[in-house]
């Protein structure tokens with residue numbers, strides 16, 4: 001039975017998918033991917049569907065990443081945050097600010113999930129994810145193997161990363177590690193911010 005994708009894309013396009021799976025764990029995500037590929041069905045992994053535009057119905061399985069959880073650690077000079085890929089990005093930014101951990105404020109209100117943030121190296125007002133991304137945890141979809149990429153291995157560029165190239169469609173992002181230096185300095189150099 002076809003399921004509506006309307007709640008799962010921010011344009012609210014009235015497309016359908018053959019199946020929709022809400023994955024709340026890595027296991028659910030990899031199992032859904034394996035079942036679909038074994039059935040020779042196309043598979044699409046989505047965060048919040050803010051960077052996709054459905055032009056037609058999707059004749060396969062859409063996996064909605066809702067792997068949650070925020071873990072906090074600290075060193076003398078930084079906050080270390082391990083964030084499930086399915087956490088809402090803006091809520092995560094708000095959470096860090098409520099906890100007294102500045103550094104992500106310029107990236108507030110960007111739509112999408114934390115797990116999508118490294119894919120295009122999201123950026124706004126003079127700050128990009130590559131400045132705070134410590135690592136990205138992935139799973140190789142064909143064999144379920146876990147893999148951690150360092151910041152350098154992500155090959156971040158302007159709205160670009162390895163996840164838009166070699167890793168596209170082969171790996172799912174399941175968590176992201178961020179490092180927020182405690183010695184915070186607001187970034188106010190961009191555009192109208194510099195006039196404040």
Ligand SMILES: Cc1cc2nc3c(=O)[nH]c(=O)nc-3n(C[C@H](O)[C@H](O)[C@H](O)COP(=O)(O)OP(=O)(O)OC[C@H]3O[C@@H](n4cnc5c(N)ncnc54)[C@H](O)[C@@H]3O)c2cc1C
Nearest residue numbers: 045046047048049050051052111112113116122123172173
């Ligand atoms: C109004 C608006 C404002 C925006 N402003 C900004 C901005 O200021 N700066 C900026 O950088 N971007 C901006 N964007 C773009 C958007 O916010 C980012 O691209 C965001 O990271 C998309 O997140 P998402 O979870 O919605 O991704 P989705 O749309 O769900 O997915 C995008 C792509 O990533 C893949 N994908 C999603 N999750 C995973 C995963 N866990 N593993 C592997 N692949 C995955 C999907 O298959 C798809 O190809 C804006 C978009 C809108 C609509």
